[in-house]
Amino acid sequence: MRIGLFATCLGDTLFPDAVKATAVLLTRLGHHVVFPPEQTCCGQMHVNTGYQREPVPLVRGFAEQFGDPSIEAVVMPSGSCAGSVRHQHRIVAERYGDAALADAVTAVEAKTYELSELLVDVLGVTDVGAWFPYRVTYHPTCHSLRMLRVGDKPLRLLHAVDGIDLVELPEADACCGFGGTFAVKNADTSTAMLQDKVRDVLSTGADVCTAGDSSCLMHIGGGLSRIKAGTRTLHLAQILASTRTSPCTLPETEAAAR
Amino acid sequence: MSSTFLGMPAVPPRSPYGTGNLRGEHTFPAAAHDELRNEQLRGNLRKATRTIRGKRLDVTGELPDWERLRDAGAAIKTDTMNRLPELLEQLERKVVEHGGTVHWARDGAEANEIVTRLVEETGSDEVIKVKSMATQEIGLNEHLAGRGVTAYETDLAELIVQLADDKPSHILVPAIHRNRHEVRDIFRAAIPGVDPGLDSVPAHLAAAARAYLREKFMTVPVAVSGANFGIAETGTLSVVESEGNGRMCLTMPDTLITVMGIEKVLPRYQDLEVFLQLLPRSSTGERMNPYTSLWTGVTPGDGPQTFHLVLLDNGRTAALADRIGREALNCIRCSACLNVCPVYERAGGHAYGSTYPGPIGAVLTPQLAGMHAAKNDPNSSLPFASSLCGACFDACPVKIDIPSLLVELRHQHTEQADTTVExxxxxxxxxxxxxxxxxxxxxxxxxxxxxxxxxxxxxxxxxxxxxxxxxxxxxxxxxxxxxxxxxxxxxxxxxxxxxxxxxxxxxxxxxxxxxxx
Incomplete structure (x- = not known):
């Protein structure tokens, strides 16, 4: 399958390893990954902060970059960006764009998937041939869980990973407190939510906390790093891309280095 | 072809925003900053919201048609909002037919004035009250007090809040921020003639409140209530509650005055079939609430012989004018969204500064009372008091898409705001x-x-x-x-x-x- 990869602005700039892993995984599964070079950002931050005029060119850019009918599916290693494309682009296009943009958005949103959806629903695989011999706990991010309704797809993918010790995260479906600009505008409340999430993550004794969104992982990882916890964060794609031939090496933590 | 220039079309007059307890003193982040330091509050909220979340999931999960009930609830409320004027006139006609009197109140001030005048006409300087969001919204108790009328809250939690001169922090569990030792101290200090040795055993606390309230039920001739539902087809009003205090207030006094937000109307009697399932299961996590009271006007020789219905607008027409925001008026005040909200769970209800806290409050409050972008209005901060996690949408019995409404209100705010750094x-x-x-x-x-x-x-x-x-x-x-x-x-x-x-x-x-x- 010819699959368009949207790196997301955050993934491209700050968390390239998650995007690399997505590209590697899909290539290993025999698909042709294309990266439209003019892609930038889906505009989610703008819309969620209350700005709907400013992201019109971003919505247009996304539709132009991925509208190419030879691209059979669009994938992104982010539930919230996929949610933005599927639920918000239309609102922006209809309100501040034009009919042509609305049509383009309709075409592209129908073939846009978050990684676990693409793997399970479109490509029909749950065992991707991964090997990851560590204790892992999975945090279902809010937008993948309640906006995209990915359900247990990520967990089914993780269960099939060879060597993994998958442990359940208590109160898994609770928000980690990120919420984009919420974490800055309401930093105190966000921190209180994060403290509970970090406590639950640590209670699992996991080496790795994983999720389908680099943004939420940046938040949880930022909290774990601040208290010098031994648990790291890795994107779901990084675990699924890890094999015996090309294993994913765990990033060192300060706790491990001590 | 010729045309006549008629000038620029004028902006149609906008319905006024509501007044009363719909705006806090501080922005949400500032208020939450203080509330987050209240360990008692955070502990109580954590325990209470978790318990009720579990109960709600049990009793909603056991119904095979729960999702269809939610769809039905959403459809009935949407239909209601689409033809609110005719339904309200029908309700008025039916109430009058059955011997009641209907009053229309544009805003909180007008409603307060009407209720106070009606109480004064009875000659009583006391009223007993059924827990009511609408009368809290308009600050009725304070207004009555200013005119020398004492209002007694009869719901146990409302009583605790009132005796402590405090504010409710939860739609359903107003005293969620208090523990039983605090309640004991409040009762000892404020209930006349209470046993000075009263301890903090819940049954003893309840008995003390009961003894105090029973005397009020027997002697006060006027009651003020809110309404969960008002049926246009029959003119029937309804209150659902757990303690029986409502039933006492609705049946014992000579005069009953009900203040109902205009969005509480339902078209048909049969619609109760849907809402009397949705409300208790979403609200208290019970299959059915202990007391459901229904009354239609006046019944000679049985119950209050004088009945007044005050229909309250107070910003609701302004909310109705907003094509997207009007969805918030579908709310049936079950408080399920509060109980699942991670922001509410940490910050508590007072941080919202409004009668309506939590996710629905963050939508409804700016809808009813407006956001004034220029003046660092606390209401402008409410739509941002959410991580948009979506738990509220999943819990809402009438499927209000609260996260999308919050995003819409954020947009309305940035559209109004002048150029900011952001x-x-x-x-x-x-x-x-x-x-x-x-x-x-x-x-x-x-x-x-x-x-x-x-x-x-x-x-x-x-x-x-x-x-x-x-x-x-x-x-x-x-x-x-x-x-x-x-x-x-x-x-x-x-x-x-x-x-x-x-x-x-x-x-x-x-x-x-x-x-x-």
């Missing part, structure tokens, strides 16, 4: 992001600086305002050496993907090779 930053970010080359250049420019700030441990522990809130509790990783797109264009990227393709081809040829090693 707006400039958003515009700047968008104008960089819409030019791929500029975006790539900005990515490359940010890398070295970020890595320099991060230093040897490759993390940033302090950022300047407005991002300092982040680094108060969270590190930021140093930007990587290479962006994804640079890696992809590099020899390393090319080689890695080639190797992945080859590895895939190998395992596809020998699917068990990896496992057998």
């Amino acid at each position: 707006k400039l930053a958003m515009k700047a970010a968008a104008s960089v992001m819409k030019r791929p080359r500029l975006f790539t250049a900005a990515q490359r420019a940010a890398g070295p600086g970020g890595r320099l700030v991060a230093g040897r441990d490759r993390k940033i522990s302090r950022l300047p305002a407005p991002f300092d809130g982040w680094t108060d509790s969270r590190d930021v990783p140093a930007p990587p050496r290479r962006t994804f797109r640079d890696w992809l264009a590099s020899e390393e990227g090319e080689a890695t993907l080639r190797a992945a393709a080859e590895e895939g081809a190998r395992t596809a040829d020998h699917p068990h090779q990896e496992e057998n090693r």
